[in-house]
Amino acid sequence: MCWTYIIHYGMEEVGLGLAEAQNWNIASMILFLSSRFVCTWLLRIITPGKLLMVFALGGLGFVCGAILIPGYPGLICLVCVSGCMSLMFPTIYGIALDGMEEEEAKLGSAFLIMAIVGGAVGAKIQGNLITSHGVPASFNLVAICFIVIASYGYLSFHQFHPDRYSDHEKK
Numbered sequence: 001m002c003w004t005y006i007i008h009y010g011m012e013e014v015g016l017g018l019a020e021a022q023n024w025n026i027a028s029m030i031l032f033l034s035s036r037f038v039c040t041w042l043l044r045i046i047t048p049g050k051l052l053m054v055f056a057l058g059g060l061g062f063v064c065g066a067i068l069i070p071g072y073p074g075l076i077c078l079v080c081v082s083g084c085m086s087l088m089f090p091t092i093y094g095i096a097l098d099g100m101e102e103e104e105a106k107l108g109s110a111f112l113i114m115a116i117v118g119g120a121v122g123a124k125i126q127g128n129l130i131t132s133h134g135v136p137a138s139f140n141l142v143a144i145c146f147i148v149i150a151s152y153g154y155l156s157f158h159q160f161h162p163d164r165y166s167d168h169e170k171k
Contacts, residue, residue, distance in 0.1 A: 035086035053153030059084035060146035
């Protein structure tokens with residue numbers, strides 16, 4: 001949902017032309033790719049649930065910046081969300097399938113892949129919010145998504161598997 005509307009944000013909130021706004025979208029994807037490598041390294045020393053929670057809270061903070069701070073600072077916040085999103089899907093996937101038997105994992109992974117459609121539905125809802133409330137306000141939907149992901153990360157290391165992982169055990 002963030003990538004879909006970076007160009008709109010740049011054009012409508014900052015006054016950029018289409019090509020320049022697209023360059024900000026490209027920058028966000030480069031940040032996403034770079035952060036994926038950093039996150040892979042961080043997973044060696046921080047448990048997946050904790051890292052997921054931290055990055056979701058970071059994404060929430062950046063989305064709030066995009067909502068509340070006008071102009072280029074808001075656009076920079078929106079681009080920075082990509083750095084936080086780089087960890088999300090593979091980590092959610094790994095946490096969700098952890099400890100499942102082979103047949104359960106097949107079914108579970110199929111449902112996780114189908115859940116990607118939620119992003120398409122979310123983008124449609126966000127588009128409707130842009131029409132009715134404007135570009136910055138539409139990112140409240142993204143903020144809600146990050147709250148849900150942060151909660152999932154928190155629960156994955158506190159409730160579901162409280163002693164399975166400890167940062168000291170992962171070396």
